[in-house]
Amino acid sequence: MEQQSLESNDCIEDIINRYSNMVYRLAFAQMRNKTDADDIFQEVFMRYLKKKPEFQSEEHGKAWFLRVTVNCSKKFWAAAWRKRAEVLEESVIFESEQERELSYELKKLPVKYRVVIHLFYYEDLSIEKISQILKRKPSTVRTQLTRGRRMLKEILEEEYHV
Structure with missing residues (x-):
């Protein structure tokens, strides 16, 4: 026992x-x-x-x-x-200054986009797997990933005047 x-x-x-x-x-x-x-x-x-x-x-x-x-x-x-x-x-604490800055910029995104981006890039999950975990349609996850990327790109361009 x-x-x-x-x-x-x-x-x-x-x-x-x-x-x-x-x-x-x-x-x-x-x-x-x-x-x-x-x-x-x-x-x-x-x-x-x-x-x-x-x-x-x-x-x-x-x-x-x-x-x-x-x-x-x-x-x-x-x-x-x-x-x-x-x-x-x-x-x-992040390993690099770039990771710290990216984390800071990601915080500016709404939660629904931030979680999809995190699962896709940091946890290396497929859109299908993310849709199962979040109980969302794969098309919704794809749309949120696309919109999240676009929003993040706009934030980064604005912040760093790219």
């Missing part, structure tokens, strides 16, 4: 280590600040620990964590108290 419990704890730790960076990046992209991203991160893994889903594949696990992160972020933004709160600007 003790051995089985230890093995399941090791498995939980492996799962958390495997998906933690991905969940945090998406939570930060959605929330735009470290404190709220930490809350979302914690909520996602608490849900994992409560439900203990079994994944058929690596892709299934990745999709589950991305979907739960998106759902927790939506729930957070929809909270009544949140509508009256002010967001403090924070950032995470």
Whole structure:
């Protein structure tokens, strides 16, 4: 009995280590600040620990964590108290100045475009996979990706006078 419990704890730790960076990046992209991203991160893994889903594949696990992160972020933004709160600007440490600047510019996009761009470029997911995770039609995801890119290009051109 003790051995089985230890093995399941090791498995939980492996799962958390495997998906933690991905969940945090998406939570930060959605929330735009470290404190709220930490809350979302914690909520996602608490849900994992409560439900203990079994994944058929690596892709299934990745999709589950991305979907739960998106759902927790939506729930957070929809909270009544949140509508009256002010967001403090924070950032995470990036490897390069260019990554930091791009993250700052991405924050200017509406959430629906920001999440699609994040999943496509940072998580390297296909439009089909993004549509499944976000429960949107592939055509909607393509449109949001196109509009998000266009908006980001306009922001960058305006900011850097390109």
